[in-house]
Amino acid sequence: MKTANRSILRSVAGRGGERSPSAASVGRREAWARRLPLLPAFVYIFLVTQIPFVLTIYYSFFSWNLLKPGSFRFAGLENYASLLTNESIRIAVWNTVLLTLCVIVISVVLGLGVATILNNEVFGKGLMRTLMIAPFLIMPTAGALIWKDTLLNPLFGLIPYLLSPFGLGRVDWVNQFPMVSVVAVEVWRWTPFMMLIILAGLQSQNPEVLEAARVDGANAIQQFRRITLPLVRPFIELGALLGSLFVVQTFDSIFMLTYGGPGEDTTNIPFLLYLVAFQGFSIGQASAIGVVAVIITTIVATFALRTLFSIFQIEARR
């Protein structure tokens, strides 16, 4: 399995250099023969992703409220200009950044910890690993609902009950500490993801290197800092970037848990977009927010993909 994967990667990485100029026409035909069956899929993906996007850009230059027939008119950059002045947008951007940073940092730290434990020979490792992955497999909406109603509810929730000896029995977490609650749910969801990626990194490290370090007299902390950490660094980067790509788009847990409130305390960009589009029905304004959100996500994605490819290249070179 592993060798097969490597050979694919090698052939992907090694493409291009192999062809000689004399075989160019044969190569082109071969390339087309390879592409042709994929073409329908490509056209399909192109149509269903790019046409809506182009339409979104188009609408973002118009003032259009669905509730007001005849309100459709060209507005130029008005929608974008109002993004700069609107306080709700500023709050939403700040909330998005805060949420993403907190979730990624905490879940990477926890994920690294759990992965390190699971990388050793501990009792019940298989069961533990399965249990650790579970939060990531539970539907986000269902997960958030369980958190809200059975865990955090101030009347009959498990967490207030467990915290009652410390005088925190009747704390209304969702309303009094909304951002903490959302971060907690998202960390719970994303820690397994980080753990999986980092665990893959840990398991790919050569035990002989660690053994050599031990022979040289390095203690556990030194081994971790000087050898393990640099080795899994690209995996942590990948996890963090892929994770932030998704956490930036967090919607489900906010919708279920706080509905963006109280006030605008947990309204992030996607949720604001939802409110503007489906509560206010301002299509133009919502499109402008959407376009900006796509640009931000694309920037993050570019970094993510670059890291991804650098890992593959390292793998392929081995």
Add this chain to the structure above:
Amino acid sequence: MGDRKLRAGIVVLLTALVGSACSGAGGGGGGSTTTITLAAVDNPQMADLKKLIDNFTSAHSNIQVKIVTLPEDQLRQQVTQDVAANSGRYDLFTIGTYEVPLWAKKGWIEDLSPYIAKDSSYDASDLIPGIKTALSYKNDLYAVPFYGESSMLMYRKDMLSAAGVTMPDHPTWDQVAAAAKAVNSSSVNGICLRGLPGWGEQLAPLTTVVNTFGGRWFDQNWNPQLTSPQWHDALSFYVNLLKSAGEPGAGNAGFTECLNAYNNGKVAMWYDATVGASNFTGAAATNSGYAYAPTKVKDWSGWLWAWSLGMPSSSKKKDAAWTFADWATSKDYIKLVGTKLGWAHVPPGTRTSTYSLPEYQQAAGGFAQVTLQSIAHADVTHATVDQVPYIGIQYVDIDEFQQLGDQVSQEFAKVIAGGQSVDAALQKANALAAAVGKNYQH
């Protein structure tokens, strides 16, 4: 080689999936039967309608009815998109008193009075007057009521008398607050009031409090009035009552949460929709008293809401759609529900005649009269002390109110959670309302 086979396999699989999905979308229709689609709100009365649908189709074999049930928020989004885009996906939908005048004005829904005129047995004069006014535009009915409600105070007689409190039929808010504080203890809270953000949740009871305190959303020139002393007093009163004798976690409490708390004996009083009483069980059902919506300055402060059947102008099967709407809102349907499902299931608040049925009077006992009188006295055109340029009791009947109400109620939720002061919230709310009011100042 193995890879190539795998890839080919995936392509075949995907093509098959896409193909089957496409073929699934087509088909249906045709023949002499007409299929109408009803987008309905997810409530117990609609669930009953679904159960009784065979009674309709057996009498009208040429009409098939497809009911799409959605929660309130999603229903509103779906239906709004459908009519605004004129897509004609639905032939009927349940809309409220908020939508009817707005959509009638835009020509999105059909004037039903010509259809009603064709059926001599429909008896539109039997519809409760307040409801009829709320569903009319320029004196024509644009939707027919399926279920109607006002708001009232529900209380546990045993708990109040144990605390030595008697509740008058027409209480004032001060009396209610005093009673709530008197019964409030470590095991039972005095009153449940909605704190859950949303214009249809927290703002509904709160706006009726504001109305009776003498406040209003806008003055005659569409200037926002949320920084007025009346709003300040009303919001402070509401928040303080919640803090001193309300349910814990009020920021998450909506209709359902309060109903559960009341049914479980966790709260002694509950100010909410009249329909709440139909869902009582156990001690809550046998020991409850009912009083009219509490007042301060203005009397009859109860709200008005009716889930009604409206017909989009884009429907291509209007006659079939009316046949169904006629059946579902007729006197006979009410009797059908009573005999087949039990008289407690009867959709309340639509027809005066319902309240003279002896079986219904027996089943709805204590709250039938309060419900009927509250609805009859709820006037969407005169809900406030001072004159206003809008209609609506617990809402302002303008397009922007859904968003405005949601945002404002979020600010109030923050006050309830202790995150900001009453004045800070009202300042923000006033600014939000000012932006909306500008659209109407010419």
